[in-house]
Amino acid sequence: MKLNLGCGPRRLEGWLNIDTVASFEPDRVIDLEQTPWDLPTDAAEEVLLNHVLEHLGASTGTFLGVMGELHRVCRDGALIRINVPHPLHEHYRTDPSHVRPITPQSLSMFSQAECDQAAAVSSPMTPWAHILGVDFELDSVQYVADPRTEALLRERGLLRADDRAEDFAEIYANLIAEIRIELRVRKG
Numbered sequence: 001m002k003l004n005l006g007c008g009p010r011r012l013e014g015w016l017n018i019d020t021v022a023s024f025e026p027d028r029v030i031d032l033e034q035t036p037w038d039l040p041t042d043a044a045e046e047v048l049l050n051h052v053l054e055h056l057g058a059s060t061g062t063f064l065g066v067m068g069e070l071h072r073v074c075r076d077g078a079l080i081r082i083n084v085p086h087p088l089h090e091h092y093r094t095d096p097s098h099v100r101p102i103t104p105q106s107l108s109m110f111s112q113a114e115c116d117q118a119a120a121v122s123s124p125m126t127p128w129a130h131i132l133g134v135d136f137e138l139d140s141v142q143y144v145a146d147p148r149t150e151a152l153l154r155e156r157g158l159l160r161a162d163d164r165a166e167d168f169a170e171i172y173a174n175l176i177a178e179i180r181i182e183l184r185v186r187k188g
């Protein structure tokens with residue numbers, strides 16, 4: 001099974017398209033903030049959350065519930081593709097239904113290996129993977145620069161040809177527009 005969670009109007013052929021808004025005509029109307037989800041355990045081989053995760057879990061408990069359900073419905077080795085606006089970019093701040101900044105670092109708190117490593121060096125990081133009994137491995141991270149901001153900075157020599165845009169995102173808040181993250185589900 002492949003899950004397109006928060007599909008909106010972009011339904012994917014061959015996927016189970018899910019949204020809370022019935023007028024998008026998803027295959028299933030499910031409010032992902034209400035857990036548990038009415039979906040089978042260990043069933044999904046691929047999950048897509050394209051500009052959705054930042055809409056879920058204004059409260060910590062709700063967000064943790066979503067992460068727990070994501071892990072439950074996936075089979076071992078499932079790939080979860082998460083695309084989110086960069087929390088420092090105007091795109092994130094504009095939409096009032098963006099309730100939670102998502103970064104690769106915040107998602108790595110749901111990796112057993114990352115939590116083991118943090119515990120070994122007595123890091124103060126909350127070991128969410130240990131607490132929830134989930135395991136999501138950070139498979140890949142891609143930063144997508146805002147083309148207009150990047151071109152402007154390069155034109156003015158504020159970014160050199162060999163500079164990576166993501167290293168300057170903290171200084172130039174609108175530089176990185178999107179983060180594309182792939183998580184690999186690990187079970188047993």
Ligand SMILES: C[S@@+](CC[C@H](N)C(=O)[O-])C[C@H]1O[C@@H](n2cnc3c(N)ncnc32)[C@H](O)[C@@H]1O
Pocket residue numbers: 005006007008009010018019020021024030031032033034049050051052055056
């Ligand atoms: C920015 S849109 C992205 C839509 C689609 N993924 C795309 O790529 O165009 C966010 C989507 O998440 C859905 N959504 C927000 N909160 C949700 C929830 N609690 N449960 C299910 N879907 C939700 C919205 O209805 C909307 O369709």
